[in-house]
Amino acid sequence: MHAVLSILIWLPIAAGVLVLLLGDARIAAGRWVSLIASIATLLISLPLLSQFDTGTAAMQFTETMPWIPRFHAVYALGLDGISLPLVVLTAFMTIPVVIAGWTVIESRPAQYFAAFLIMEGLMIGVFSATDALLFYFFWEAMLIPMFLIIGIWGGPRRVYATIKFFLYTFLGSVFMLVALIYMYVKAGDYAIASFQKLPLTLVEQRWIFVAFLLAFAVKVPMWPVHTWLPDAHVEAPTGGSVILAAIMLKMGGYGFLRFSLPIAPDASQQLSALMIALSLIAIVYICFVALVQQDMKKLIAYSSIAHMGFVTLGAFVVYHIVRNTGGLQGAGMGMDGAMVQMVSHGLVSGALFLCVGVLYDRVHSRQIADYGGVVNTMPIFAAFMVWFALANTGVPGTSGFVGEFLVILASFKASFWYSLLAAVTLMLGAAYTLWLVKRVVFGPIGNSHVAHMTDVNGREFVVLGALAVAVLVLGVWPEPLLKIMQPTIHHLVDQAVATKIPL
Amino acid sequence: MLETTLTWHSVAPAVAEIYLVVAICGILLIDVFAGEKRPGLTSTLTLLALAVGAALTAVYGQVSSHRLLFDGTYVADELGYVLKLVGFLVVAVVLLYSRTYLVNREILRGEYYVLALTALLGIFVLISANSLITVYIGVELLALSVYAMVAFDRDSSIAAESAMKYFVLGAIASGALLYGMSMIYGLTGTLNLEEIAVRLHEPAGLGVVFGLVFLVVGVAFKLGAVPFHMWLPDVYEGAPTSVTLFISTAPKIAYFALALRLLAHGMSGSTVEWSQMLAALAILTLVVGNVVAIVQTNLKRMLAYSTISNVGFILLGFVAGTASGYTAALYYTLVYVLVALGSFGVILLASRKGYEADMLDDYKGLYQRDPLLALVMMVLMFSTAGVPPFVGFWAKLRIFQALWETGHLWLVVISAVMSVVGAFYYLRVIKLMYFDPPAGAAAAAPVPQAGVRAVLVANAAAVLALGLLPSGLIDLCSRLIH
Numbered sequence: 001m002h003a004v005l006s007i008l009i010w011l012p013i014a015a016g017v018l019v020l021l022l023g024d025a026r027i028a029a030g031r032w033v034s035l036i037a038s039i040a041t042l043l044i045s046l047p048l049l050s051q052f053d054t055g056t057a058a059m060q061f062t063e064t065m066p067w068i069p070r071f072h073a074v075y076a077l078g079l080d081g082i083s084l085p086l087v088v089l090t091a092f093m094t095i096p097v098v099i100a101g102w103t104v105i106e107s108r109p110a111q112y113f114a115a116f117l118i119m120e121g122l123m124i125g126v127f128s129a130t131d132a133l134l135f136y137f138f139w140e141a142m143l144i145p146m147f148l149i150i151g152i153w154g155g156p157r158r159v160y161a162t163i164k165f166f167l168y169t170f171l172g173s174v175f176m177l178v179a180l181i182y183m184y185v186k187a188g189d190y191a192i193a194s195f196q197k198l199p200l201t202l203v204e205q206r207w208i209f210v211a212f213l214l215a216f217a218v219k220v221p222m223w224p225v226h227t228w229l230p231d232a233h234v235e236a237p238t239g240g241s242v243i244l245a246a247i248m249l250k251m252g253g254y255g256f257l258r259f260s261l262p263i264a265p266d267a268s269q270q271l272s273a274l275m276i277a278l279s280l281i282a283i284v285y286i287c288f289v290a291l292v293q294q295d296m297k298k299l300i301a302y303s304s305i306a307h308m309g310f311v312t313l314g315a316f317v318v319y320h321i322v323r324n325t326g327g328l329q330g331a332g333m334g335m336d337g338a339m340v341q342m343v344s345h346g347l348v349s350g351a352l353f354l355c356v357g358v359l360y361d362r363v364h365s366r367q368i369a370d371y372g373g374v375v376n377t378m379p380i381f382a383a384f385m386v387w388f389a390l391a392n393t394g395v396p397g398t399s400g401f402v403g404e405f406l407v408i409l410a411s412f413k414a415s416f417w418y419s420l421l422a423a424v425t426l427m428l429g430a431a432y433t434l435w436l437v438k439r440v441v442f443g444p445i446g447n448s449h450v451a452h453m454t455d456v457n458g459r460e461f462v463v464l465g466a467l468a469v470a471v472l473v474l475g476v477w478p479e480p481l482l483k484i485m486q487p488t489i490h491h492l493v494d495q496a497v498a499t500k501i502p503l
Numbered sequence: 504m505l506e507t508t509l510t511w512h513s514v515a516p517a518v519a520e521i522y523l524v525v526a527i528c529g530i531l532l533i534d535v536f537a538g539e540k541r542p543g544l545t546s547t548l549t550l551l552a553l554a555v556g557a558a559l560t561a562v563y564g565q566v567s568s569h570r571l572l573f574d575g576t577y578v579a580d581e582l583g584y585v586l587k588l589v590g591f592l593v594v595a596v597v598l599l600y601s602r603t604y605l606v607n608r609e610i611l612r613g614e615y616y617v618l619a620l621t622a623l624l625g626i627f628v629l630i631s632a633n634s635l636i637t638v639y640i641g642v643e644l645l646a647l648s649v650y651a652m653v654a655f656d657r658d659s660s661i662a663a664e665s666a667m668k669y670f671v672l673g674a675i676a677s678g679a680l681l682y683g684m685s686m687i688y689g690l691t692g693t694l695n696l697e698e699i700a701v702r703l704h705e706p707a708g709l710g711v712v713f714g715l716v717f718l719v720v721g722v723a724f725k726l727g728a729v730p731f732h733m734w735l736p737d738v739y740e741g742a743p744t745s746v747t748l749f750i751s752t753a754p755k756i757a758y759f760a761l762a763l764r765l766l767a768h769g770m771s772g773s774t775v776e777w778s779q780m781l782a783a784l785a786i787l788t789l790v791v792g793n794v795v796a797i798v799q800t801n802l803k804r805m806l807a808y809s810t811i812s813n814v815g816f817i818l819l820g821f822v823a824g825t826a827s828g829y830t831a832a833l834y835y836t837l838v839y840v841l842v843a844l845g846s847f848g849v850i851l852l853a854s855r856k857g858y859e860a861d862m863l864d865d866y867k868g869l870y871q872r873d874p875l876l877a878l879v880m881m882v883l884m885f886s887t888a889g890v891p892p893f894v895g896f897w898a899k900l901r902i903f904q905a906l907w908e909t910g911h912l913w914l915v916v917i918s919a920v921m922s923v924v925g926a927f928y929y930l931r932v933i934k935l936m937y938f939d940p941p942a943g944a945a946a947a948a949p950v951p952q953a954g955v956r957a958v959l960v961a962n963a964a965a966v967l968a969l970g971l972l973p974s975g976l977i978d979l980c981s982r983l984i985h
Contacts, residue, residue: 068974070981071904137891144885147930151938159938163930170890170926174919178903181915185907 002061004044005077008087009125012041012094016117019110027109031102034113038094041120045091052084054483057491059130072189073133081488082257082339083127085481086250089346090127092470093246094120096463097239100354104361105153105237112153115145116239123247127254132180133190139251140173146240146248153237161228161235168218168228176215176259179208183263196262196495199502205267212260220252220308223282233301234366238357241297245304246350250342253311257335261315262495268316269497275316276414280421282309287428291435296356296366299436300349303392306425307345307400313422314338314407320414322497330413331497332489337406339485340478344391344399347474351388351467355381358460359440363449368439372446378455382441384464389437391471393430399474516579517572519560519587520627526552527620534613545613546602549620550595557591560584571633575695578633578764582833582983586630586756593753593840594623596958600848601745603952607856610656610743618655619749622648626757632764635684635694642680642725645757646673649750653742665741672724672734680721686714687770696769703772712776718765719780725758726814729787739807744854744861747803748847751810752840759836762821767829778824782914785822788815789921796928803861805928806846809887812925813839816902819918826984828905831898834980838886838898838969845883845962849876852952852959866932868941875956877936879963886966888929889922894969897977 015037019030059078067075105112125138150162187194290302314334321331375382391398412419534545570579605611625645632638654666691702724731792812799805820832853860870877886893
């Protein structure tokens with residue numbers, strides 16, 4: 001039996017507790033512990049990619065231990081094609097966060113690093129739990145460090161933002177818990193697999209779907225429950241924004257793929273038009289909202305909502321493809337696109353928030369109007385920023401292209417109008433992103449602050465460079481990622497189109 | 504089976520009560536003669552007495568099966584055995600937490616300890632009650648001790664006021680309880696709860712329902728369920744914090760036992776009727792408790808409303824009306840007591856002479872003044888809010904499960920929504936402690952109390968440990984109920 005997933009979960013948590021115990025007085029040691037722990041986590045997670053058997057949709061690297069025998073809840077971990085990339089992404093994205101906070105965080109640094117390390121472990125727990133109760137356990141526990149991160153190190157309106165964040169997600173999650181318990185009472189245990197097999201009438205499925213929707217839609221976030229995200233992002237410290245955008249939003253998309261579609265397939269089919277409508281509203285409407293933002297972080301936050309719209313669109317468009325083509329051929333393309341989009345958005349939005357962080361550390365402003373002509377004083381930084389902006393607009397050669405292209409292609413199979421609306425966003429996305437770049441990076445030097453800015457230091461260069469390479473690699477060679485996901489997505493499509501209504 | 508001859512074997516399961524009576528008399532005498540000269544003596548002796556009592560109970564009080572003692576008025580079972588051990592532990596921790604508080608206010612007097620012990624005796628009598636008379640004796644013994652405890656800081660007018668309020672309202676509730684008991688006795692012709700359970704059948708007649716209403720009112724008052732909760736916030740706020748700590752913890756175990764023995768066991772023949780009554784009370788309790796807590800500015804009062812909302816959850820366990828529901832209620836009660844111990848413990852430790860630390864604003868920036876205390880309080884607040892990995896999550900989960908098993912959809916939804924409402928004011932406490940800068944006046948360093956702090960940390964650690972590995976306590980509760 002493997003213990004690798006347990007190590008991935010508990011190593012960062014243990015390191016976080018250690019950093020906490022070392023305290024602010026010994027923060028130099030604490031920083032190194034954080035960095036070593038986060039790098040070690042990534043190094044342990046990387047071999048999973050090569051050891052992963054791409055020929056099966058079954059859970060791999062599984063671990064099972066009794067946890068609460070009375071509820072038949074087990075400490076069960078495992079990875080398949082949709083959770084593995086997200087686990088590696090989580091391990092990868094924590095490192096830039098640690099490095100980016102290295103000297104920038106001055107108040108309570110020990111708690112800052114500890115919070116991110118503990119969160120890393122909990123997030124990996126969310127993606128690797130195969131028992132619904134364990135999943136929920138990690139899912140909720142994760143709120144605590146994020147609540148503190150935004151509340152302690154955030155901006156001026158941090159208290160409002162963090163309480164809004166907590167209550168929104170808590171409200172959504174509680175209904176998911178209610179649905180999980182309902183299925184437990186019917187199925188007799190909490191294994192996600194047995195929920196997926198459980199026959200449910202259409203009415204039951206509809207309620208369960210709605211309960212999941214409340215939890216996952218808030219997390220994604222989908223229009224119209226997205227309003228917590230810009231607030232949380234704007235007020236969060238750089239590291240908090242990165243983790244929020246790169247990983248936590250993915251949990252909603254992951255939840256749809258892991259829970260909603262396989263557990264309530266008939267309801268998903270029935271409500272797929274609604275889901276697609278919400279996704280398209282998020283994609284189109286939010287782009288316009290992003291266009292008028294004055295605050296860089298807010299702009300990127302809105303762009304995240306639009307990009308996550310592609311994820312939900314890709315996930316639910318499968319029903320319309322099957323209806324139009326009459327077969328399963330190519331039905332998984334939307335989900336492929338959704339998954340690539342999640343990984344890509346994790347890298348790109350994380351990188352963009354880091355870029356904003358770099359600027360913020362120098363000028364202490366996030367307003368677009370306070371910048372201009374950054375390229376003159378920070379040429380290397382400008383190159384990075386332009387590169388990530390291009391990835392954000394989905395230029396071919398960047399990871400952003402692959403996901404969006406697959407989703408648009410898939411939605412074309414479903415309906416011409418879906419793909420038209422989705423494709424329009426490529427234009428709008430280019431508009432708000434490039435306009436941002438134009439106003440911040442190019443042009444004459446805007447003011448004396450910009451004139452005195454120094455280019456990226458070694459730390460920042462390493463972080464942004466690593467992300468830039470990842471974006472490029474995923475953009476030109478997404479094949480390995482698609483191959484890892486393929487059997488799982490295939491299986492998922494089968495589950496999603498099979499009826500579960502008992503005869 | 505009834506035992507007629509009085510031998511050691513036949514009374515051994517009641518060792519906790521017998522011992523406690525002896526200990527109370529002993530401590531009372533010692534306090535009368537030596538208490539003035541050596542103020543700390545009674546407190547030390549009481550703790551010692553509790554430890555000895557727990558040991559004696561652990562050794563002699565254990566019963567392998569359900570046994571009736573004293574002509575059927577007293578039941579000895581594993582539930583009682585465990586709850587009594589918990590009672591010893593809880594009261595000991597309460598007394599540990601409160602000692603410095605009492606010393607600082609120069610009210611470290613023997614009465615407090617003696618009254619705590621008589622209250623504990625009342626708790627034990629309730630836990631093992633198997634007849635309406637025993638129930639009533641337990642209720643009154645506990646209540647009278649607690650009334651006196653609330654008023655025991657005699658120079659405080661607010662304490663006297665809340666004691667008066669508590670006493671008057673409590674007397675009405677006791678009257679209601681007694682009236683209900685008389686109705687039930689009149690209809691069944693027996694005081695024995697097990698006999699009553701045999702003689703009452705569905706569907707309940709009008710007389711039974713009539714009597715039941717009074718019993719439910721009595722129980723609801725004692726637990727603090729809306730609309731019989733009026734005394735609770737005033738008493739919590741007005742009583743010295745050490746007394747608030749006491750009344751918010753140990754008696755809850757007794758009142759859980761009261762509801763279990765009286766309603767769930769004794770009136771099992773009319774579960775449908777009383778569970779409907781409790782369902783209405785539970786919803787009201789959850790809504791009022793959580794919503795009103797939001798607007799409080801006094802932490803003790805806020806925790807009082809939080810107690811009310813927690814009582815709502817405990818009642819929901821009874822509403823389910825199944826063994827699973829009672830298990831959930833028991834589990835919830837134990838978890839609640841554990842968390843309440845810590846929460847009021849933090850208030851006690853944060854306070855100093857002339858500074859009660861009972862306003863919410865007193866907790867502004869607590870992190871900077873006392874990181875350990877702030878951390879403990881954060882753990883406890885997240886636990887009460889029902890966020891994993893803390894034990895409060897499992898307590899709520901257990902209640903939801905019990906309700907789902909019996910198909911109470913709307914109760915699940917309402918309680919789920921209310922737990923989100925509740926999360927808001929628990930988060931606010933954390934916000935004050937962690938996100939706000941300290942308020943100027945309160946910035947002096949607290950008195951170090953290393954030993955008590957260690958207990959408090961252990962308390963919080965238990966909340967975390969039972970949250971990570973909840974299996975043991977969940978299994979224990981199931982075993983005790985079945």
